[in-house]
Amino acid sequence: xxxxxxxxxxxxxxxxxxxxxxxxxxxxxxxxxxxxxxxxxxxxxxxxxxxxxxxxxxxxxxxxxxxxxxxxxxxxxxxxxxxxxxxxxxxxxxxxxxxxxxxxxxxxxxxxxxxxxxxxxxxxxxxxxxxxxxxxxxxxxxxxxxxxxxxxxxxxxxxxxxxxxxxxxxxxxxxxxxxxxxx
Numbered sequence: 001x002x003x004x005x006x007x008x009x010x011x012x013x014x015x016x017x018x019x020x021x022x023x024x025x026x027x028x029x030x031x032x033x034x035x036x037x038x039x040x041x042x043x044x045x046x047x048x049x050x051x052x053x054x055x056x057x058x059x060x061x062x063x064x065x066x067x068x069x070x071x072x073x074x075x076x077x078x079x080x081x082x083x084x085x086x087x088x089x090x091x092x093x094x095x096x097x098x099x100x101x102x103x104x105x106x107x108x109x110x111x112x113x114x115x116x117x118x119x120x121x122x123x124x125x126x127x128x129x130x131x132x133x134x135x136x137x138x139x140x141x142x143x144x145x146x147x148x149x150x151x152x153x154x155x156x157x158x159x160x161x162x163x164x165x166x167x168x169x170x171x172x173x174x175x176x177x178x179x180x181x182x183x
Contacts, residue, residue, distance in 0.1 A: 067107040069182045076103050080138060082176045084119070087133035089141055093178075097138055100180055101145035111183045114138045116156040117163075119172035124158055131156030138178045153183075 064070040072078050076099035083090065089097060104110060116131030135154035143149050164174040 067110050067182070071107075072100075072103055072180065072182055076100055078181070079177050079179045081173065082134055082178070084172070084176065085122075085130070087130060087137050089137055093138075094141065097141045098145060100138075101142050101147055104142070104147050104151065111151040111153075113153045113155060113181045113183055114142075115161075115179045115181060116154065116158075117161060117175055117177050117179070118159045119175040120159045120162065120167065121172065122159070124160075127158035128156050129158075131158045134176075134178045138180070 062074065064074060069078065077096050080089070080093035080096045082088075082093070100112075104112065114135040116133070116135030118127035118130045118134075122130070132154065135156055139149075139152045139154050142152055159175070162171070162175045163177065164171040
């Protein structure tokens with residue numbers, strides 16, 4: 001076997017291993033399908049652990065660097081969800097954003113951007129405005145919890161960056177969200 005052939009085989013094996021390591025657990029509601037198949041396809045959904053802020057796992061969780069995006073996702077969760085055509089925080093979203101506030105207090109040097117998203121229904125302009133209201137609702141709640149406004153920014157992507165592809169209520173529910181990203 002030549003060096004070139006060996007290199008190609010190693011590259012192919014590495015690609016397969018990388019694809020196999022992709023984690024889509026947590027939001028995939030089952031099956032594989034594309035838009036219109038009736039079964040949502042997860043596009044970009046990190047899994048979220050159950051360790052809470054201040055729990056026994058308050059140190060380095062699973063080798064994850066404290067103050068990182070992965071730390072936030074594992075400890076608190078990095079996204080909240082909204083009802084259709086709404087930007088007010090639901091009870092479950094308030095609990096998560098309270099967790100974000102606690103996490104930000106523990107990681108005082110961290111700033112964050114809150115992304116606002118919408119499902120595919122509605123015009124681009126309407127969904128950009130709705131995404132902005134969703135991001136602002138989370139930011140304003142964090143500020144009310146004592147987090148400095150200078151540490152928080154917002155951006156809206158409207159319907160342009162779905163987490164789940166598909167034209168079903170399950171897909172739309174996953175796409176009506178705000179996501180906190182560590183800067």
